[in-house]
Amino acid sequence: MTDNFDLFGDPVPTNHGGRGRPQHVPTQENRNRVNMLLACGWSNERIAAALRVTMPTLRKHYFSELKYRDVARDRLDASLLMRAWDGVQKGNVSAIRMFGHLLDRNDLMNFGQAGRPRGAPAGDKSDEKPAKAEKLGKKAAALAAAQKPDVGTAMGELMMRRQQAGTSH
Template sequence: MATNFDLFGDPIPANHGGRGRPEHVPTVENRNRVNMLLAMGWSNERIAAALRVTLPTLRKHYFSELRYRAVARDRLDATLLMKAFQGVDKGRLGPFLKLVERNDLMNFGQTSRPVAAAPVEAETKPAKPAKLGKKEEALLAAHQPNTGSPMGELMARRQQGLNS
């Protein structure tokens, strides 16, 4: 593991100065940075540019973080709520209440607490019509010509003549 760091605080790989470009070394700080940027809705291109790596390098070294893009914001909010909740024990109630209020506003219109379901009376739902297979659908379509075309118009007149 590298013990030297560059000006940006990134570790200097062991083969620095050798042939070829040194391989990117992911750090805990960079993993946390990727998680935070995902939570902020950044694209992979922006994240790669912020880390000064290519897209393939980002996908290679940070694939586990990228996999959880959909829940990154929820994970960040949960971490912030937990930190604020820990501050309540130290007498800092304000930040926690602000986060709770923001969470309640975000959930406005949704039920945030489980509500006991009212007993449902036996409702009679209309029976669904039997689902038709491909052949039955084709047969029905064949007996209902498209009257928007001259051929369909002719077929419709012929069917009316056969049915009457």
């Protein structure tokens, strides 16, 4: 390897200008890019296309990153949590908010489901939506309200007694 860099900041291989195509030189930026794309769930073919390299070149130079595909997302999440935690330690309010959001997302991931509140028991059915009640029109709602008088008032108590007396006959 050499200390020469092209206009884009990529290192120039030692055989540049010689016979054949110059060999790909992996950079730390490209290694980080591969790790991030693996964490996002990209396929090897898609990563190779993004780096503008062939599949054999990807496997040759980035094999150590590719073998950790299964834990790439966890490593990315851990890195985000650490950066947010550094901001929390410095008292950054937006970092505190972001750290809370990341913790909530982590808790949801631990439950294996989305939408479960923090600290909810495993058997909780809070994810299920309750059945909607039939919507009544104005007149039907007024009739239903008239059948159920407010017993907290004198008039409501009188109406309740009359309804009970009418059903007892």
